[in-house]
Amino acid sequence: MSPVIGVILMVAITVILAAVIGTFVLGLGDQLGDTAPQATFTIDDNSSQTINITKTGGQSLEAGDLVLSVDGERVNTSFPGDTWETGERKEIGNGDSGLSDWDSGEATVRIIHDPSGNAIFERTWDFS
Template sequence: MSKANQFLKEEDAVSPVIGVILMVAITVILAAVIAAFVFGMGPPEQAPQASLRSSADNIDSGITGIKLEHQGGDAVVISDSRTKLTLDGTAVTILLDDTNQSFDAGEVMYVTKDDNGFYIDNFKNTSSSFTNQSNIVTAGETANLKIIDVTSQQLITDMDVRF
């Protein structure tokens, strides 16, 4: 028997081994795809899409704050667990009666300042509980207001307000 015939006889087992390897690979890939659908690799959360407008506003006796108007789009839930508000990098405290205040189209909210920090509320806050209410910034300066959706970690709005 020649050496060429000897090699041909020993190659019979190669094809079934490759077939088994391919079947295992296909099974693993199918299992990964099914697991991805079952365990929720769905689309990521999306921040509310809203048109917000801000402007400087006279709060009380010459004290200026920020008037925030919702001009249209999705409702923005203003709460510590759903949104984060910052003014020039400083956190804004939410002073709303309802813990999940829905900020809808046509509504207005106000950002004010006192000695303890910045506040957002749905009315011009001239409460006696404030200590030394003051202007957010001096005339001619600009303040930066950011609203971030906590759930999706996306920016809802980033506005500069000139006083």
């Protein structure tokens, strides 16, 4: 009876190894570590000079992993601080951003999780 159990275990180990190796060979393993975090935000009290964004929920975020985009252009500044916790408000100034067209009316504001390349927040805002 023990030779049968040994063969079954060897087949199971072979199948598991083949699945793991196949996953990484096909590139699926690279995508597993680059998932975007889950968080919610609100935009408030903005003007043509600043964008104020409050994190309203979700997991803690590394501020250095986040990029602000206005109408598809990445802002040339980072979010202040090391982490972004729920309830915290971040302010990005237009003068620091390298962009000069926030006062042109409506713009699409995005927060992009840079390691994964995914937008984790998107909203149209009127800067006039």
